[in-house]
Amino acid sequence: MIYKNQTDRKRYRNSIFFTSSARVGFRHLLNNLNIGKDGYILLPSYIGYSIREGSGVIDPIEECGITYAFYRVKRNLSVDLDDLQNKIKIYRHKTFAVFVIHYFGFLQSDIIEIRNICANYGIYLVEDCAHCFKSSYKGVLLGDFGDFSLFSIHKILPTLDGGILKVNRNDVSLPLITEDDKISFESLESYLTSNMEEIAKIRINNYKFLLELLLPMRDIEILYPQLEYGIVPMNFPILIKSKSRHDVYQGLIREGVETMALYYQLIDSIQEEVYPLSHEISHKILNLPIHQDVNEDDLHVIADKLYKVLR
Numbered sequence: 001m002i003y004k005n006q007t008d009r010k011r012y013r014n015s016i017f018f019t020s021s022a023r024v025g026f027r028h029l030l031n032n033l034n035i036g037k038d039g040y041i042l043l044p045s046y047i048g049y050s051i052r053e054g055s056g057v058i059d060p061i062e063e064c065g066i067t068y069a070f071y072r073v074k075r076n077l078s079v080d081l082d083d084l085q086n087k088i089k090i091y092r093h094k095t096f097a098v099f100v101i102h103y104f105g106f107l108q109s110d111i112i113e114i115r116n117i118c119a120n121y122g123i124y125l126v127e128d129c130a131h132c133f134k135s136s137y138k139g140v141l142l143g144d145f146g147d148f149s150l151f152s153i154h155k156i157l158p159t160l161d162g163g164i165l166k167v168n169r170n171d172v173s174l175p176l177i178t179e180d181d182k183i184s185f186e187s188l189e190s191y192l193t194s195n196m197e198e199i200a201k202i203r204i205n206n207y208k209f210l211l212e213l214l215l216p217m218r219d220i221e222i223l224y225p226q227l228e229y230g231i232v233p234m235n236f237p238i239l240i241k242s243k244s245r246h247d248v249y250q251g252l253i254r255e256g257v258e259t260m261a262l263y264y265q266l267i268d269s270i271q272e273e274v275y276p277l278s279h280e281i282s283h284k285i286l287n288l289p290i291h292q293d294v295n296e297d298d299l300h301v302i303a304d305k306l307y308k309v310l311r
Contacts, residue, residue: 015167025165027060048263097124105234159187206290213303251309
């Protein structure tokens with residue numbers, strides 16, 4: 001029988017789940033991967049938590065009763081490939097996935113090699129793109145390199161909730177999420193009607209503009225002094241060199257500039273004596289706003305106030 005209208009709901013459909021948050025999507029993935037009681041997931045040694053929100057990475061893992069281990073990161077938070085491969089060998093017969101984070105919207109520069117390593121060992125690659133949107137590398141969107149990827153809508157748009165779980169494998173079929181775990185209609189509508197290309201353009205231009213203003217400052221270290229083509233940053237991460245990050249943070253607030261210190265407090269299992277570099281970064285990190293509500297006048301104010309507080 002040939003019908004007059006299309007009826008197949010599964011044909012040509014991307015495997016995407018709109019969830020209330022990225023952590024809910026991650027939990028849904030872990031709960032349905034048939035991992036087994038001895039399965040290990042390898043995580044980067046730079047994962048934070050807050051008293052109010054907990055950790056979007058570690059909480060779902062612990063809720064699902066999954067064992068984890070850490071691999072080292074470098075000063076720009078890129079993956080230490082040697083340590084990653086060493087950890088895979090240590091947990092070779094137990095590791096089911098490697099988890100990578102594109103921090104602050106910036107590409108994990110060795111993502112293709114990481115993907116190849118995972119493929120060679122027959123383990124999943126999960127991309128955390130909670131800080132990303134519209135970022136790409138060599139024409140491929142971040143979130144399309146891994147077997148699975150996670151996004152956070154409410155970190156990019158002024159919504160109260162919203163996350164995305166994307167499945168890039170044809171041999172993995174996940175069940176539908178419950179109504180309680182779905183994104184709200186208001187947030188989904190905001191996402192679908194937002195001009196993401198224009199928002200990306202503004203964030204890129206704001207980053208480049210602020211970069212020129214901050215380059216002469218000796219009291220800070222710019223984590224990413226070059227903005228690679230295709231990257232859409234979430235914010236402008238710097239490391240405070242000469243003063244207490246807490247004092248600079250409070251000083252900027254007094255001057256009318258709100259900032260963030262993402263992952264300023266690491267989860268307890270990332271021990272300072274084992275991962276000193278991770279803790280050093282967490283003690284110094286400060287993330288300046290460059291979102292779509294910020295204009296060039298605002299960026300001048302941010303740079304001027306930062307200089308004032310540092311001096």
